[in-house]
Amino acid sequence: MKRSLLAVVAGCTAWAVARMATFAAVVAWLPDALPQPGEDVFPGTGSLLAMLGSDVLFMIVAGYVTAAVARRAHVGHAAALGAAIVVFGLAVMMVGWRGEPRWYQVTLVAIAVPAVVTGGSLRSQRRDAAPR
Numbered sequence: 001m002k003r004s005l006l007a008v009v010a011g012c013t014a015w016a017v018a019r020m021a022t023f024a025a026v027v028a029w030l031p032d033a034l035p036q037p038g039e040d041v042f043p044g045t046g047s048l049l050a051m052l053g054s055d056v057l058f059m060i061v062a063g064y065v066t067a068a069v070a071r072r073a074h075v076g077h078a079a080a081l082g083a084a085i086v087v088f089g090l091a092v093m094m095v096g097w098r099g100e101p102r103w104y105q106v107t108l109v110a111i112a113v114p115a116v117v118t119g120g121s122l123r124s125q126r127r128d129a130a131p132r
Helices: 002-029 045-070 074-095 102-129
Strands: none
Touching: 002 045, 002 074, 045 074, 045 102, 074 102
């Protein structure tokens, strides 16, 4: 049980760190790409789609990390991470965090489970293919 919880926390941490590092890099390299603190202007559709694309990649990595830490039931642990991300995403939508367009928030929640399960599956396939 402890390892399962640790696996999900590790996956969540991997996802969060990757997101924060990406946003920090974007702010440093392209300061006008994202709104400044206190501004009510939000990124354009292209920027939001790029953010969603990076989120898919980060969620796949997070699912892989979760499965690697879990060492067993790779896809199940990745799905648990996906469920946690969905719950978090729905809570954020109810609060209206940062005011992104609703389509962005809904899409982010909708891609969570398939993306992290893909990462867990990749880890499972890697392990199954390894010589014993």
